[in-house]
Amino acid sequence: MPYVNAKPHIGHALECVQTDAIARFRKISGDDVYLTTGADENSLKNVQAAEKLGISTEELCKKNAGLFRELDDRIGLSYDIFVRSSVDAGHLKTTNALWDMCNKKGDIYKKEYSGLYCVGCEVFYTETELEGGMCPEHRTRPEVVHEENYFFRLSKYQDVIEKLVESNAVEIMPDAKKHEVLGFVRSGLEDFSISRSIKRSHGWGIPVPGDDSQIIYVWFDALGMYLTGAGFQSDNAKFEKLWPADMHVIGKGVIRFHAVYWLAMLLSAGLELPKSLLVHGYVTSNGQKMSKSIGNIVDPFEVIGKYGEDATRYYLLKEVSTFQDGDFSEKIMKELINNELVGNIGNFVNRTLSFIYSKFGGSIKLDEISEDGKDILNKVHMLASESEECMKQSQMNLALLRVLEISNLGNQYFQAREPWNLIKKDEESAEGVLLVCANISRELGILIYPHMPEASEKLLGYLNEKPQAFKNAEKIIKEFNIGEPKILFKKIDDA
């Protein structure tokens, strides 16, 4: 769930695509999947961004939330609900309820907070963040500000959280991030402020229940969006069924809030904890960090518009490994499309289907698969089950490597058996070769569904099938009737 002070960049698309691939994989594997997303709008950053643009905060949020939702749609995110934290009535109920539950537990108390506050940035700085005692942005000396805030007793939950994370009761993937969290927790947890004065927050956000002078800290409210999406306080039957969440997919910059604050808040409120957190990396642009000043922010809409949904998804899933940072460049995008999607996967499928269509009138049928055909199919099945294993571990990049190996095997087989020569003297042998290739194509169609749903549906459609569980890929089909095939992926011509 992104916060929406600016329009989406390619990194947001990464999160969408990773989440969606996992969701789709689980769905076809038979799981009942419910995917929530939305827009985190109650942040002071949004107020500041709106001021800069000279529009109201409401307007900014509406506009940007709309863009994020549009991105979700255009990248093919199969979400079930989109929550907007500043307008959805259900979310207000969630936040108030969550506050009350923590308060009843005695975990919320009032305390004076004093810190070094930069008026320009409107944020508090720690001494380590300052450069020579000055604000790094404005080069001014921050003033010492005292303010009464509500605090949350995070310290109380240090031991519990350490045990939960260590034992994988809440699994944090990858391990490196889990270690980071454990290191942080073990260094000692301090209570943190969960409210801001109404002045400092410009009145934007959700008021503290029973105290209009304070606004709830944005994270306390934003994390609750997971509950809102699951029907908390608004649809008990739904919430019973959906909560706890199986997984939160988050960027590496917000681990602490999810792996520490969020767990503590849920523990305090007496709610169940999410089962896992998947932490992804960031996307760089031509090797550099994306930033406004460099002007190298990659617009996902442009990318999708130019290369299409599937190719964009493929890039983000294959080239960016799930748990690490990755780079985006158009040069690599073109290489991936032309060499892997077009040259490898697309070409194999196309040469298979068009051969069947033009030489066999679209229909092939045999009772037996040849021995060498069985060999190749066995290898393909092996790779397919490896691919499934990778998907179970959310390693989409590795799953796709197996897919490429499969179509590569297919191309080799096609080449070695030369059905275009074979058909001249022994039509049945040629038919046998194509039967094997058609089976491989079908298997490919099933395996690429989580990554490239459009191409998958198209390919399987030619074979009169639909996306389905990976385990069905092993079934060997002895008869195919196909219509006229069209190209799956379009080659990029460099003009």
Added chain:
RNA sequence: AGCGAGGUAGGGUAGCAUGGAGUGCCCGCCGGGCUCAUAACCCGGAGAUCGGUGGUUCAAAUCCACCUCUCGCUACCA
């Protein structure tokens, strides 16, 4: 500084837990083949002291120690 993660051919990446010829994949480069296919595809080749040093072992990219370089995290900032 402390804690954590990593350094594998020109670029990327897998392998490391359960040591066994540098093994694989994607691209780039060089040479050949083929024509069913989107001038696609297939085969062959060059290219690596697997960050460095030392150790354990019959055997180390893989285990251990030290060194070096890179990158994260060290809170009320999303």
